[in-house]
Amino acid sequence: PSPLVPVDGRVALLESMAREGRTDAMLALGRALLDCRLVGTMSDDAIRDHFIDVLLSGQQQNQESLTDDQIGLMTQNIVDSTIKLRDGCARIGEIGDDAWLEWIERAAQAGDVQAVVDYVTLAVAAESFDGTELAASPEEVGERKLRGSAYLQNALQRGDCMVLSLIAQACSERPNGKL
Numbered sequence: 001p002s003p004l005v006p007v008d009g010r011v012a013l014l015e016s017m018a019r020e021g022r023t024d025a026m027l028a029l030g031r032a033l034l035d036c037r038l039v040g041t042m043s044d045d046a047i048r049d050h051f052i053d054v055l056l057s058g059q060q061q062n063q064e065s066l067t068d069d070q071i072g073l074m075t076q077n078i079v080d081s082t083i084k085l086r087d088g089c090a091r092i093g094e095i096g097d098d099a100w101l102e103w104i105e106r107a108a109q110a111g112d113v114q115a116v117v118d119y120v121t122l123a124v125a126a127e128s129f130d131g132t133e134l135a136a137s138p139e140e141v142g143e144r145k146l147r148g149s150a151y152l153q154n155a156l157q158r159g160d161c162m163v164l165s166l167i168a169q170a171c172s173e174r175p176n177g178k179l
Contacts, residue, residue: 036089
């Protein structure tokens, strides 16, 4: 389904397709549920404050890139879409803390290379908007790292060349350049 479909409708469609075994739907469902997990129950003001801070930080790093008017417009657009996402997620009902990861992991186990990279990059490092880590014990984090490594090794052993470019891209997007 299109990203323009509200998240609650998208999740319902994706879950049906994922249960039929479609790895692309499993990955998309996992990502949608993670989005819901990240916005949680943040208030409108908390969402607005977060994005103002993010955009102002970007402006301070490159002062000629954004004007105050552009920041205001961007903030309003991002805030509106995030509030719409949060409200759509609320209509889904109770979502388990790790439901997002379970679907991404299923797709990774089935050999979807992008799901493997998502699992490796998100299973340990997914953070909420307020910067707090998602609930996972140190033991679970260690197990996730081992599973992610095994998924990458499996993809490489299958000769999946795409995994190399996805790993390189994921590393380049990480602040420290490491997975």
